[in-house]
Amino acid sequence: MTSSNLATQPGTTARAVAAGVERARKAYGSDSAAVVALDDVTVDFAAGAFTAIMGPSGSGKSTLLHCLAGLDTLTSGRAYIGDTDLATLSDNQLTLLRRDRLGFVFQAFNLLPTLTAEENITLPADLAGRRVDRAWFDQIIDTLRLHDRLTHRPAQLSGGQQQRVAVARALASKPDVVFGDEPTGALDSRTSAELLGFFRSAVDDLGQTVVMVTHDPIAASYADRVIFLADGRIVDEMTGPTRDGVLETMKRLGD
Numbered sequence: 001m002t003s004s005n006l007a008t009q010p011g012t013t014a015r016a017v018a019a020g021v022e023r024a025r026k027a028y029g030s031d032s033a034a035v036v037a038l039d040d041v042t043v044d045f046a047a048g049a050f051t052a053i054m055g056p057s058g059s060g061k062s063t064l065l066h067c068l069a070g071l072d073t074l075t076s077g078r079a080y081i082g083d084t085d086l087a088t089l090s091d092n093q094l095t096l097l098r099r100d101r102l103g104f105v106f107q108a109f110n111l112l113p114t115l116t117a118e119e120n121i122t123l124p125a126d127l128a129g130r131r132v133d134r135a136w137f138d139q140i141i142d143t144l145r146l147h148d149r150l151t152h153r154p155a156q157l158s159g160g161q162q163q164r165v166a167v168a169r170a171l172a173s174k175p176d177v178v179f180g181d182e183p184t185g186a187l188d189s190r191t192s193a194e195l196l197g198f199f200r201s202a203v204d205d206l207g208q209t210v211v212m213v214t215h216d217p218i219a220a221s222y223a224d225r226v227i228f229l230a231d232g233r234i235v236d237e238m239t240g241p242t243r244d245g246v247l248e249t250m251k252r253l254g255d
């Protein structure tokens with residue numbers, strides 16, 4: 001990321017942009033049968049902030065996340081990570097960008113059963129032939145309280161512990177952005193609160209950037225900012241969200 005890509009808001013200090021889309025349009029299918037999942041969306045996500053994306057079912061949340069993270073391509077418009085326009089990258093370069101610059105926490109933890117927790121966490125770096133920054137690794141393990149679980153395999157861990165390992169894996173490479181797609185969807189409320197607390201401290205204590213799709217107003221209230229989508233468009237946004245404020249907006253959007 002360079003200083004040329006800055007979010008400027010009147011009265012605030014310019015902040016680096018970690019990711020964003022400009023005039024993004026995504027249509028599935030063709031002609032009369034086409035479904036427009038994103039309809040002229042422009043939004044950027046500030047570095048060092050936690051943003052939630054909300055909206056009724058089918059409003060385009062996952063499509064936006066996938067296009068931002070280079071997992072899907074736009075029909076037109078631009079998607080970027082830092083200063084990198086994703087459309088300029090080959091498939092191979094996209095794979096490397098995802099591995100080296102992005103972290104993912106999805107509903108399924110996708111841990112490899114034959115590897116220990118530590119091996120799962122360092123796997124992306126190991127595959128890339130990169131040394132894991134030990135001080136950073138220790139900081140993550142501290143924050144996620146995983147010290148005494150590092151030699152365990154996933155089957156020997158509780159669901160919440162597995163989720164923490166998945167978060168540690170997502171953070172291990174100090175990614176430019178951590179993307180979460182309904183990361184708390186399969187968790188009970190206590191584990192879910194824990195995970196969201198870890199995202200918060202990843203942002204507040206470790207300076208990370210988190211962008212998360214969620215249906216849950218409580219989960220969204222952990223974010224610094226909430227973007228609301230409806231019918232593939234951004235229809236509202238909120239900074240310093242509260243559960244009740246988010247609920248109100250969601251009701252208005254007909255969720």
Ligand SMILES: Nc1ncnc2c1ncn2[C@@H]1O[C@H](COP(=O)(O)OP(=O)(O)OP(=O)(O)O)[C@@H](O)[C@H]1O
Binds near residue numbers: 063
């Ligand atoms: N591969 C696909 N082929 C055709 N249509 C698709 C495809 N993926 C998504 N869509 C459509 O695009 C629209 C947006 O879908 P998307 O999954 O982004 O919504 P969402 O807000 O994440 O929904 P949910 O909250 O239900 O997960 C929907 O109408 C959906 O049916």
